[in-house]
Amino acid sequence: MTRTRTVLVLAAVAFAVALAGCSFGPGGAGDGGVPPVPDGDDAASTYRALGNVTGxxxxxxxxxxxxxxxxxxxxxxxxxxxxxxRVTAPATHRGNRFVSNDAYYWQYNASADVAQRYAHTAATFNSTFGTGDDGDFGAFLAAAFDAANESDGTVSSLPSVGVGPAPTVVSGDDGEASAPAPSANVSAFVVTYGGTETVADERTHVLVVEPADPDATAARNLTITYYVDQERFFPVRVERRATVDxxxxxxxxxxxxxxYGANVSASTYRYEPGERTEVVDYATGVVRFPTVAALAANTTVPVPDPSVPDGFEFAYAAGIDLNATGGQVLYSNESTVLVAGRYLSDDIVRSRERGVAENLTVDGHSALYVDLGRTKAVYVYCDDYVVSAASIGPYPRDALVAFAASLDCGDAEGTGYGTQPGAPSGLRDADLDGARGVRGDVDATRP
Structure with missing residues (x-):
């Protein structure tokens, strides 16, 4: 999956604040006009020296x-x-938490009293303060300011830092996140220096980032604007705007x-679940594989082999050994992720889903249709397995049912890996080279 598409399935909390201040028109730095564009390396080194930041x-x-x-x-x-x-508002989500350190990161849903633990991957924090495949926010600052200093502002290697240097916190009604952005699979960007503005009582430099090719994305008029503190180069405000459908x-x-430079104890970045908190450990119970063949070689459950709709590309495969044992294959386009799954039991269906499920029949088999708004799922009860088709993002009901029907209740391609229901584990005790713990941006056991 491209990193821009990965951002599509990151869990997003929804929020608001007004922008204050005024833009300065063209002119010299000495007369209140647009100041010189900062040097990228200077901006990056200043940002990286900030230490702990609270607010x-x-x-x-x-x-x-x-x-x-x-x-x-x-x-x-x-x-x-x-x-x-920690979420402080709205009241319905107050107390939800995200806690990360070098070892793991946790997402805690206060209303459900459920804590989910995840293993980091190289790309875990491509939209946070920390490290990512292309570096941290400092790497973004260096590339963006240097591009803005060029005559046309075009840059082909702009680090992907998502919506800003902070992880997204689980905050949905069901404790799950929603997509933060309709990003594009963009290979080149244009960065424009927009002068200075005052935002949240801070004087900021303005960086405007747009696709060099507007047709590279299904989202129209996509613009990302960063307002970075003039003195410290911290992003005080980040705006992503587009027209989608x-x-x-x-x-x-x-x-x-x-x-800035706050005195923060090491315990701040550790999380200890309460005695009654339900803990779901995705760090060890979900393993992500780069290919379907790699999943098939390491699972006891036949790998789903659906008819993939036009416009969707393979993202990754995942072996599941948690509340349910099975495997999943994920596909994505610019706005939606489709998940094809096969499991040894219907424990994959959550209690909240059962409460809103609609009974239907798919290819002669009993099935459930679940509509949770942005996420939808179809669970089909086969003789030996439960297969599922889920969508994260906009996708028609009839198309999702057809996707579920294409999974086929018979043994899928790649069988012969221990297909008897009740097998003790969905993941083989084997060399998992190339596999890694699944990221939290796609909760691989959740539609």
Missing amino acids: DLQVEVVSGDRTNRSTLRFAAEVGTRNARQ GERWSHVMTFSNLN
């Missing part, structure tokens, strides 16, 4: 006529995987009450 984070997500808002308290150590966030879409993050 408040407000986020607003607008999709068509729907607006969601939240406020969080956060602490993070720049350049590392140390981060902590003819409707306006935006994701805006604003940081305030910032304390």
Whole structure:
């Protein structure tokens, strides 16, 4: 899966804050006009020296006529995987947490009292303070300011840092995240220096990032604007705006009450579940594989082999050995992820889903249709297995049912790996070279 598409399935909290201040028109730095564009390396080194940063984070997500808002308290150590966030508003999600350190990261849903633990991957924090495949936010600053200093502003290696230097916190009604952005599979960007503005009482440099080829993305008018503190180069505000399926879409993050070089204890970045908290350990119970063949060689359950709709590409495969044992294959386009799954039992169906499920029949087999809004799923009860088709993002009901029917209740291609229901484990005790713990941006056991 491309990293821009990966961002599509990251879990997003929805929030809001108003932008204050005014733009300065063209002119020399001495007369209140646009100052010289900062040097990229200087900006990066200044940012990386910030140490621990604490403060408040407000986020607003607008999709068509729907607006969601939240406020969080956060602490993070720049350049590392140390981060902590706690939702303070709205009241329905108050207490939800995200805690990360070098070893693992946790997502805690306060209303359900469920904590989920994940293993890091190389790309875990491509949209956070810390490290990613292409580096941290400092690497983004270096590339972006240097591009803005060029005559046309075009850059082909802009690090993917998503919506800003903070991880997304689980905050949905069901404890799951939603897609933060309709990103494009963009190979080149144009960076424009927009002068200075005052945001959240901070003087900022403005960087505007757009695809060099507007047709590279299904989302129209895609623009990402970074407002970075003039002195410290911390991103005080990040705006992503686009038109998706003819409707306006935006994701805006604003940081305030910032304390740089804060005195933060090491325990801040550790998480200890409560005695009664349900813990789901995805760090060991979900293994991601780069190919379907790699999953098939390491699972006791036949790998799903669906008819993949036009426009969708293979993302990755995952072996599951948690509440249910099985395997999944994920496909994505610019706006949606499709998940094809096969399991030894129907424990994969959550209690909340059963409460809203609609009975139907798929190819002569009993089935359940679940609509949770942005996520939908079809579970088909085969003789020996439960197969499922799920969509994350916009996808028609009839098309999802057809995708489920294509999974076929018979043994899938790649069988012969121990197909008897009740097998003790869905993952072989084998050399898992090339496999890794699944990221939290796609909860591989959840539709």
